[in-house]
Amino acid sequence: MSLTMNQLKLNIAKLHFRIDTSGLKPWVFRELSENFSSFINYNGDISDETLEVVTFKTWKKGRIDPVLETVIKKCLKNPLEKFPFRDDPDKDVADFFKYLKSFFIDKRFRSFIEGMRGSKEIVVYPVSRGCLLRKGQPARSALFIKTGFFRGPQINSICEAIHISASMALPIKGSIMLHGVGMRRQGIGHLFLGPSGGGKSTIAQMSPPEDVISDDGIIVEKGVSGFNLAHAPIDQSIFYRDNSKMRIPGNTVLNMGFFLKKDNSVYLEEVSPSDACSIILKNHIHYFRYFPPKSVENSFSLISDLCRNVPFYRLHFRKDSTFWSVIDKEIKKVYSSQETDNGLNKKRQEASL
Amino acid sequence: MNRKVSIRPDNMLIKRENNKSASLDEKMIFRMRQDLLIERFDDQVLLFNPEKNLPYVLNRVAAYVLMNTDGNKSQETIAENICAEFDVEFHQALEDIKSIYNDLIEKELIIGEEQYLQSAK
Numbered sequence: 001m002s003l004t005m006n007q008l009k010l011n012i013a014k015l016h017f018r019i020d021t022s023g024l025k026p027w028v029f030r031e032l033s034e035n036f037s038s039f040i041n042y043n044g045d046i047s048d049e050t051l052e053v054v055t056f057k058t059w060k061k062g063r064i065d066p067v068l069e070t071v072i073k074k075c076l077k078n079p080l081e082k083f084p085f086r087d088d089p090d091k092d093v094a095d096f097f098k099y100l101k102s103f104f105i106d107k108r109f110r111s112f113i114e115g116m117r118g119s120k121e122i123v124v125y126p127v128s129r130g131c132l133l134r135k136g137q138p139a140r141s142a143l144f145i146k147t148g149f150f151r152g153p154q155i156n157s158i159c160e161a162i163h164i165s166a167s168m169a170l171p172i173k174g175s176i177m178l179h180g181v182g183m184r185r186q187g188i189g190h191l192f193l194g195p196s197g198g199g200k201s202t203i204a205q206m207s208p209p210e211d212v213i214s215d216d217g218i219i220v221e222k223g224v225s226g227f228n229l230a231h232a233p234i235d236q237s238i239f240y241r242d243n244s245k246m247r248i249p250g251n252t253v254l255n256m257g258f259f260l261k262k263d264n265s266v267y268l269e270e271v272s273p274s275d276a277c278s279i280i281l282k283n284h285i286h287y288f289r290y291f292p293p294k295s296v297e298n299s300f301s302l303i304s305d306l307c308r309n310v311p312f313y314r315l316h317f318r319k320d321s322t323f324w325s326v327i328d329k330e331i332k333k334v335y336s337s338q339e340t341d342n343g344l345n346k347k348r349q350e351a352s353l
Numbered sequence: 354m355n356r357k358v359s360i361r362p363d364n365m366l367i368k369r370e371n372n373k374s375a376s377l378d379e380k381m382i383f384r385m386r387q388d389l390l391i392e393r394f395d396d397q398v399l400l401f402n403p404e405k406n407l408p409y410v411l412n413r414v415a416a417y418v419l420m421n422t423d424g425n426k427s428q429e430t431i432a433e434n435i436c437a438e439f440d441v442e443f444h445q446a447l448e449d450i451k452s453i454y455n456d457l458i459e460k461e462l463i464i465g466e467e468q469y470l471q472s473a474k
Contacts, residue, residue: 274397278408304392
């Protein structure tokens with residue numbers, strides 16, 4: 001039984017993730033179990049990553065050790081400075097630090113950060129209604145959140161924490177979470193990458209729902225005979241509380257990757273492996289700037305390998321489903337010879353296993 | 354007749370805003386950062402600076418210059434090697450190395466050998 005009282009054990013692309021929810025109300029536990037039901041298939045005792053969820057009933061004010069304050073600000077500033085969506089990191093750090101003060105008085109908070117010497121040893125990440133602390137070694141995270149609010153923000157904070165922690169830990173298992181959409185069409189996998197507002201949802205909406213593996217985050221994993229796509233614990237259906245659309249479980253062999261580009265006409269442009277690598281590293285890895293060094297190295301190696309073995313294209317598309325005919329045409333072109341046709345059939349067979 | 358080619362890094366994703374090659378001392382020796390992650394592709398090299406979390410794509414000549422930037426070879430030595438490898442005139446090679454170095458310095462991908470020795474002390 002992988003669902004024990006106050007503990008969720010998740011298997012995210014072979015990453016064993018244990019979440020301690022002992023401080024949470026039963027309804028939170030139930031809701032999390034429902035949201036992550038497709039990942040609850042792990043029975044072992046050893047976890048690659050742990051997340052402890054700590055709740056606060058009241059906001060407490062207390063004196064903060066100045067040394068601790070300096071370290072925390074540095075931990076906070078380091079990722080925020082690198083985070084691409086922050087306009088003013090200094091202001092963000094100052095604002096969030098005010099918010100963070102209420103946690104300092106708690107001995108669980110202090111014990112978690114005890115012994116750290118530099119900003120590279122820990123990540124302090126702001127989430128809604130709380131903050132996530134993550135230590136690289138051992139791979140341990142603690143989420144501090146305020147209770148007493150509506151269930152939405154509380155569940156969202158925990159989902160976000162799972163998403164961040166899993167993103168940072170997946171590379172140690174030879175996989176990576178990308179900001180994109182995964183589709184399985186006629187048995188083979190397609191990866192669509194784009195920034196927020198870049199058309200990922202459009203691509204998912206313009207395709208048959210049963211073809212969608214994941215609609216917001218997708219895990220790319222190195223398999224025995226290539227790269228596979230697997231659904232990720234980040235999905236618009238999770239955040240919109242809609243579990244009616246069960247995503248495709250298991251792995252799908254990846255055939256082609258596409259960088260989305262909204263346009264008036266629909267066509268493909270080839271992207272060289274090195275450029276594809278550069279684009280992915282720069283824009284499409286969830287929380288890459290927070291990764292510990294070992295995960296960065298593994299990610300670099302994995303993405304290089306991916307781009308060497310899987311063709312990538314820039315897909316110019318408009319808001320209709322015509323892009324599929326262009327993609328299908330390209331697939332036929334790539335696999336036109338008898339020899340490569342066998343390769344495609346092999347991929348399909350593997351995918352159907 | 355030998356065809357002389359420019360080794361300017363036109364394919365580099367590193368953009369040069371202006372030509373700063375004149376300001377670089379050609380006697381200076383540089384060293385590639387030790388923590389860079391490097392992956393070779395057919396005719397390009399992908400570099401990743403883990404400190405800044407930024408990737409760069411270099412064409413093969415820029416990559417050749419970088420790989421020879423080992424803290425020992427002078428710019429002149431590298432230029433001579435390039436002349437042998439790419440069939441280009443020495444002065445042109447030297448100018449282009451300075452231009453490439455300016456890009457690499459700006460992106461913090463190489464450091465001066467003296468600076469390196471000081472930081473190692």
